[in-house]
Amino acid sequence: MIYPIVAYGDPVLKKKAEEIAPGTDVSELVENMFETMYEAHGVGLAAPQIGKSLRLFVIDPEPMDEALQNMKMTFINPVILEEEGTEWVFEEGCLSIPDIRENVSRQPKIRIKYFDLNWKEHEAEYDGMAARVIQHEYDHIEGVLFTDYLSGFKKRLLKSRLTKISKGDVRVDYRMRFPAAKK
Numbered sequence: 001m002i003y004p005i006v007a008y009g010d011p012v013l014k015k016k017a018e019e020i021a022p023g024t025d026v027s028e029l030v031e032n033m034f035e036t037m038y039e040a041h042g043v044g045l046a047a048p049q050i051g052k053s054l055r056l057f058v059i060d061p062e063p064m065d066e067a068l069q070n071m072k073m074t075f076i077n078p079v080i081l082e083e084e085g086t087e088w089v090f091e092e093g094c095l096s097i098p099d100i101r102e103n104v105s106r107q108p109k110i111r112i113k114y115f116d117l118n119w120k121e122h123e124a125e126y127d128g129m130a131a132r133v134i135q136h137e138y139d140h141i142e143g144v145l146f147t148d149y150l151s152g153f154k155k156r157l158l159k160s161r162l163t164k165i166s167k168g169d170v171r172v173d174y175r176m177r178f179p180a181a182k183k
Contacts, residue, residue, distance in 0.1 A: 001032045002039050003050035004175040008097045008145070009166025010051070011179075017046075017053045017141040019077050023119055026056060030074050030117055033058045040174035042095045044133050046140030049096050051177065057137035065129045078114035080138055081123070083107040090132060092146045098172045100161060104149045106135050 006012055020026060029052070037045035043064045046057035060072040087105040094100075109127040112134060116122060126134055136146060147155065147162070164170060168178035 001035065002175065003032060003036045004177040005036070005040055005045075005095045006049055006051050007165055007168070007170075007176050007178045008147075008162050009179040010096075010177070012048050012051055012053055013096060013140070013145060014143045015048070015053055016143045017048055017055045019055050022077075022115070026054075026076065027117060029056070030058060034060070034072070036174075037095075040095050040172075044137040045095065046137045048140050048143075055141045057141060059133050059137060061129060061133045064133070068130055068133075071130060074117045075112070075134070075137070076115040076117070076119070078112055078138060078141070080110055080112050080135070082111040083109070083135070085109045085127075090129075092132075092136060094136070094146055095174070097145065097147060097162070097165060098170050098176075099165075100147070100158060102146065102150055102154065102158075104146050106132055108132075110134060112138075 033045050033050065036050060037058060043061040044057060044059040047054040055077045057075050061068040062071065085108040087107055089103045089105050091101045092104045108131060110131045111125045113123045166178060166180040168181040
């Protein structure tokens with residue numbers, strides 16, 4: 001099942017997501033999230049982006065960087081334990097904020113603890129683009145958007161575009177749900 005992507009302005013995107021009870025079967029939800037992500041040509045998708053305030057995200061960053069093939073992964077109840085290194089800038093975008101891409105600084109290396117789809121616990125380190133994709137999706141379950149990292153000046157410049165997105169005044173080739181759209 002392909003879910004509509006929740007657009008900028010929906011309160012679920014700014015709320016810290018709830019933990020999932022250990023052992024809960026989320027396999028169908030995860031399958032639907034991957035299907036939704038691929039339909040929208042994304043490399044990551046967090047549960048809040050489909051309107052579910054759950055600490056869950058999926059990634060498959062291969063289309064962004066061939067070096068990241070075989071990284072199709074599910075992160076349940078993740079916790080970033082450490083971020084380190086000199087911050088580096090990269091232009092990020094988001095399925096919930098279409099047609100806006102901006103430079104975001106992030107640390108290049110992370111250590112994260114999470115559960116996979118079978119509720120097996122993992123602790124792993126990632127760096128470079130893999131770390132960036134994970135950090136971006138992790139931010140979603142913390143109620144943080146990439147636009148939150150922008151300067152006040154940059155946010156003011158983008159305000160009217162963001163308002164248009166929340167009202168549905170944007171062209172995308174995937175289904176979306178707009179919080180301020182006229183009914």
